[in-house]
Amino acid sequence: MTTDxxxxxxxxxxGGGGQCVEVATNLAASHGTVPVRDSKVSDGPSLSVSAAAFSSFVTGVKDDTLGS
Structure with missing residues (x-):
């Protein structure tokens, strides 16, 4: 289900160590973006990246090819 x-x-x-980010992938299909925010500041700002860029980032992390 996708919402606004x-x-x-x-x-x-x-691990709950306070150095985490949260993402909202539910907006990727409808808005073409994936918002990212600091998990410690839930009412703070978020950064929206394109769904394609986020997908490339996740693939790079999984394949260990970032910075190659």
Missing amino acids: SPQWIKSSYS
Whole structure:
């Protein structure tokens, strides 16, 4: 289900150490963006990146090819 409001999620790999980000992937299909925010400041600003850029970033992390 896609809504106009971000549905923030944090990685299941997050260890709760306070250095995490949250993403709202529910907006990718309808808006073409993925908002990202600091998990410690839930009412703070967010950065929206294109869905394509976010997908490339996730692929690079999984393939260990960032910065190559």
